[in-house]
Amino acid sequence: METNFVYPVIISYEKDSSGFDYLVYIPDFDGYTQGRDIPESISMARDYIGNMLVEYEKDQKVFPKSNSVKYDLKENDIETLIDIDFLKFKALDDIKVVKKTLSIPNYLNQLGIQNGINFSSLLTEALKERLGV
Numbered sequence: 119m120e121t122n123f124v125y126p127v128i129i130s131y132e133k134d135s136s137g138f139d140y141l142v143y144i145p146d147f148d149g150y151t152q153g154r155d156i157p158e159s160i161s162m163a164r165d166y167i168g169n170m171l172v173e174y175e176k177d178q179k180v181f182p183k184s185n186s187v188k189y190d191l192k193e194n195d196i197e198t199l200i201d202i203d204f205l206k207f208k209a210l211d212d213i214k215v216v217k218k219t220l221s222i223p224n225y226l227n228q229l230g231i232q233n234g235i236n237f238s239s240l241l242t243e244a245l246k247e248r249l250g251v
Contacts, residue, residue, distance in 0.1 A: 121205045123171070125184050127163045129156065129196040142166075144200075145187040156196075163200045168207035210251060 128143045138152035140159040144166055151166045153159030174181050191197055220241075230237060 122201065122203055123167070123181070123184065124199050124201045125167055125182075127160075127198055127200050128189065128191065129153075129159050129163075129198065130192065131194055143189075144170075145189045146182040146184060148187070160198070160200060164202050164207075167200060168202050168204065171202070171204055172208065172211075206251070 125144060125146050128145070130141045130143070131139055132141050133139055134152075137154055140153045140156065142151045142153060142159045142163045144150070144163060147167065147170045149166060149170065151159075151162040153162045171181060218241075230240075
């Protein structure tokens with residue numbers, strides 16, 4: 119199964135009293151999201167696409183093909199592509215805790231206990247940093 123996807127989006131600037139001045143249209147899902155600026159708009163589009171793919175998967179629907187919908191650009195529209203690693207997106211949403219057994223040197227265990235270190239939190243933080251999530 120393919121896990122990396124790319125979909126086009128159209129970002130339009132429209133001054134909005136809420137501060138979300140960028141309207142993002144995702145044609146292949148016929149959906150919209152918003153952002154305060156271009157980077158946030160791209161992030162919101164990626165999140166929208168990821169959540170739609172999760173729903174399609176739950177409903178056992180076929181994922182839309184990229185660029186399957188024709189659309190017209192207005193003068194100030196920005197067309198760009200949004201990529202998403204679907205497996206990574208789903209993994210970041212899976213916050214279920216699992217128990218792991220590991221081994222560390224006794225002296226580190228003793229020092230950690232003396233210093234009030236939460237080993238689970240420390241390992242989680244280290245893994246997130248190492249894995250870039």
